[in-house]
Amino acid sequence: MLAYPGCDIEVRKATSYPGVGFAWDNPLIALPSGISTYSYLSSTVTKDTDGKVWVSGTQNSQGTYTYNAVRSTAADSLDNWDTSTTLYSSVNSNKFGILVPRTTAAMMGVWIDGMAVESDTNNGTVWSGSPEAVATGITGLNSTLSLLSDTDGNIHLAFINNSGNTQYREYTGSWQTVVTLDSNSGNSYPTISINSNNSDLYTMWIRGDDIFYKKGSSSYALGNWDSVVTSWQTAGTNTYTSSNYSGNNLIFAEWYDGSIIKWDQISTASPSPSPSPSPSPSPSPSPVVAGTSTSEVSANTWCGYLPPPAAPNLFNAERNGSKVILSFTQVNYNTSGYNITYGHSAGDKRFSVNFN
Numbered sequence: 001m002l003a004y005p006g007c008d009i010e011v012r013k014a015t016s017y018p019g020v021g022f023a024w025d026n027p028l029i030a031l032p033s034g035i036s037t038y039s040y041l042s043s044t045v046t047k048d049t050d051g052k053v054w055v056s057g058t059q060n061s062q063g064t065y066t067y068n069a070v071r072s073t074a075a076d077s078l079d080n081w082d083t084s085t086t087l088y089s090s091v092n093s094n095k096f097g098i099l100v101p102r103t104t105a106a107m108m109g110v111w112i113d114g115m116a117v118e119s120d121t122n123n124g125t126v127w128s129g130s131p132e133a134v135a136t137g138i139t140g141l142n143s144t145l146s147l148l149s150d151t152d153g154n155i156h157l158a159f160i161n162n163s164g165n166t167q168y169r170e171y172t173g174s175w176q177t178v179v180t181l182d183s184n185s186g187n188s189y190p191t192i193s194i195n196s197n198n199s200d201l202y203t204m205w206i207r208g209d210d211i212f213y214k215k216g217s218s219s220y221a222l223g224n225w226d227s228v229v230t231s232w233q234t235a236g237t238n239t240y241t242s243s244n245y246s247g248n249n250l251i252f253a254e255w256y257d258g259s260i261i262k263w264d265q266i267s268t269a270s271p272s273p274s275p276s277p278s279p280s281p282s283p284s285p286s287p288v289v290a291g292t293s294t295s296e297v298s299a300n301t302w303c304g305y306l307p308p309p310a311a312p313n314l315f316n317a318e319r320n321g322s323k324v325i326l327s328f329t330q331v332n333y334n335t336s337g338y339n340i341t342y343g344h345s346a347g348d349k350r351f352s353v354n355f356n
Contacts, residue, residue, distance in 0.1 A: 007033040009043045009057045011078050028078045030055040031070055037062060041096070048101045048124075051075030056087075056099045056109065065095045067111045069127075085127050087120050088113055094139040098146075102153035108171065110147050110155075112137045115162055117145065119155075119171070134175055136162045142188040148245055150199060156220070158192040158203045166190055166205045170220050179222050181214045182207065182229055191243040193251045195268055202251045202266060204241055210234045211241060211255060213266065233264065 010027035030053075033039060043057040053072040058065055070084035087097070087109050097111025105124035110117065117135040121128050137145065138160050145159035155171035164185035170176045181203055190205040201220065204213040211233035216225040236257030243253035254263035 007036065007039050009040045009055055011045060011053070011055055013076075013078055025078075030072075030078070030081055031057055031059075031068055031084055033059065035061075041065075044098050046099050046101060047076075048105045048107055049103060050105045050124075052105070053078060054099050054101075054107060056097060058095045058097070060093070064089060064091060065093055067095055067097050067109075067113075069099060069107075069109060087111065087127060088118065088131055090114070096141070096144065100147050100149040100155065102149055102155070106153065108147075108149065108155050110134065110145065110157060112145060115139060117157075117159060119175075132175070134169065135159060135167065135178065138162050138164065140188075142239065144190070146190050146192045146203075146243075148192055148194055150194060151196075156192055156194065156201055158190040158205075160187050160190055160205070166203065168192075168201075168203055168216065168220070168225075177221070179216075179220070179225060181205075181225060182212065189239060189241040189255075191241050191253060193243040193253075194246045195249060195251060196246045197249045197268075200268070202243070204232070204243055204253055206238055206241055206255075209237050211238055211253070232266070233262075236262070 008029045009031040011030045012027045013025045014022045015025055016022040031040060031043075038059055038061045040057045040059050043055065045053065045055050047053055048071070052075050054069060056067065056069040058067050066089040067087045068084050069087055071082045072078060073080040073082060088095070088111060090113055092114035094115070095111060095113050097109055099107055099109050102108055102121075107122040107124075108119060109122070109127075110119045112118075115137050116133065117137045118131040119134050120131045134157070137143065143160040143164075145157060147155065147157050149155050157169045157171070158181075159167055159169075161167050164187050165180050166182040166187045168179045168181055182205065184207055187205050187207050190203065192201060192203045194201055199218055201216040202213055203216070204211055206212075210231055212229045213232050214226045214229055218224065233255070236259070238255050238257050241253055241255045244251065249268045250265065251268055252263055252265040254261055256262075
């Protein structure tokens, strides 16, 4: 699904996704402006656990800014929509938000109004209508917030507070204690991802020109996060970070480095052990000492090689004339290059190319 703002918020659906060269349906209006002088400034799109599509956006109604949300009437359909709901309205132009699904068709909306970060819940039928204060944020799109939900319906929020610190807060039916991930000021562009394999969270942000991150494990209290911030990307004048919502041992982000858009993957695998030295030949078996055990060492370790922690993930192939552009997540450790094998039909491996 793709939603984009203008006078109205229109939504388009990819007809053959996932796949190569998928096509987009014609745009359909999800949130109409109603009046030609009103316009939408931002938009989000997601689906609830029933498969119904949710769209939200901030509308400028001649100086009054409203954060509105609407749900499709049928799963995976954009043809008809329920009546939209205004979650919050004020004269603050610094207003934008995010919707994420919980369980049993329930939803959570989190938005910033001026500098106030607020939330509201939908039980699958109606919004509560009683927004709850979450935090004090900061103005500007570069200091926005990032939001996701896990399989239990808990909400995970990363944001920049009014002191420029990077903070995290979890909602489990009520908002839990705020965790400060980076107490330095001047942070921006927070984004959060979850490893669906083990529910570890990865929060990334920018300070200065560099991208930093911390990993957190359940129950996501202060002591469950990395004690030291990891400096991840230091080259370039980095802005506009965005990371994947979730992935099975696959966490990656993209950003603008001042000249081009780049992306990279954070390794979620445990560090590989150092290779054991080859034992000296012995004319007779070594005695086994009580309380110890013996084990075989793999051929790769004996030879001093370590396997990559994961395989590259090819997530898109796009034909452009006589060329094909492949998009994949790279493997950062224990690799010396890549090999692509291809042919005229499925299973045909007559051609190959190597690159680093």
